[in-house]
Amino acid sequence: MTDGALAQNRLQAVLDHPEQTLVGIDFDGTLAPIVADPEQAHADPRAVAALGRLGRLLGTVAVVTGRPARTAVRLGGFRDVEGLDRLVVLGQYGVERWDASTDEFVIPPDPGQVAALTQEIPPLLDRLGQGAAHVEHKGRAVVVHTRQLPDPDASFSTLSGPLNDLAERHEMVVEPGKNVLEIRSPGIDKGVALRAIVEQTGARQVVFVGDDLGDLPAFREVEQLRREGLGGLLVCSASHEEDALSAIADVVVQGPAGVATWLEELADALEARRSTV
Numbered sequence: 001m002t003d004g005a006l007a008q009n010r011l012q013a014v015l016d017h018p019e020q021t022l023v024g025i026d027f028d029g030t031l032a033p034i035v036a037d038p039e040q041a042h043a044d045p046r047a048v049a050a051l052g053r054l055g056r057l058l059g060t061v062a063v064v065t066g067r068p069a070r071t072a073v074r075l076g077g078f079r080d081v082e083g084l085d086r087l088v089v090l091g092q093y094g095v096e097r098w099d100a101s102t103d104e105f106v107i108p109p110d111p112g113q114v115a116a117l118t119q120e121i122p123p124l125l126d127r128l129g130q131g132a133a134h135v136e137h138k139g140r141a142v143v144v145h146t147r148q149l150p151d152p153d154a155s156f157s158t159l160s161g162p163l164n165d166l167a168e169r170h171e172m173v174v175e176p177g178k179n180v181l182e183i184r185s186p187g188i189d190k191g192v193a194l195r196a197i198v199e200q201t202g203a204r205q206v207v208f209v210g211d212d213l214g215d216l217p218a219f220r221e222v223e224q225l226r227r228e229g230l231g232g233l234l235v236c237s238a239s240h241e242e243d244a245l246s247a248i249a250d251v252v253v254q255g256p257a258g259v260a261t262w263l264e265e266l267a268d269a270l271e272a273r274r275s276t277v
């Protein structure tokens, strides 16, 4: 079977069994455009409206993000959206959770070593001539952003090794992303988060939409779930910065606007099928 036919079959399975389908979707670069100030990265309203339509038809819709759950809920504007009354937001790669049905956050305490590690970052950046890098404190994790530096790629390379050494000394790991180096506890990624919610919901098919290296574990997990007999469809929100996911994706769309259109088309197709049944 050609790749195109395979992708079509995988989509068809979602159309045939929406109630058994879980859609997991990343936030930054997927639902929301990448902007210079991460606090201004609001979800595309077209995408949120489409998710609301899907929320009525699909088994589960879950936003799976590296952002803290509270931030994602706020920037996503996910509260009180029609159709998203069962939305789940998994924050910090699944460590945190928000359920729209109860409006409750589950947020475990931060690991103790983060504070100690964080204190070492500013002097390290200064020593490496990268003192202007933006440091984001996420509580459970620390993120060093190189996007706003004069040469983001060079700064990323300069920082990568020393931050890895620092993380290792504190029994943490560095996860690279788009112009970001995130230091967090080991064993936490979107693949682990996705498997947990698939098991909780009993979903038989999984759609995952992502744009970045941080989504790769989720993409790999969907491949693994397929080997275990579940259905899986992978959608890549491509950008000019990072196309690592597009090689294994079934569908490649252009950034958050392309994602919004794809979600609208999925909702159209599902609603059309429902009205003919």
Ligand SMILES: [Mg+2]
Binding pocket: 026, 027, 028, 029, 030, 210, 211, 212
């Ligand atoms: Mg992303």
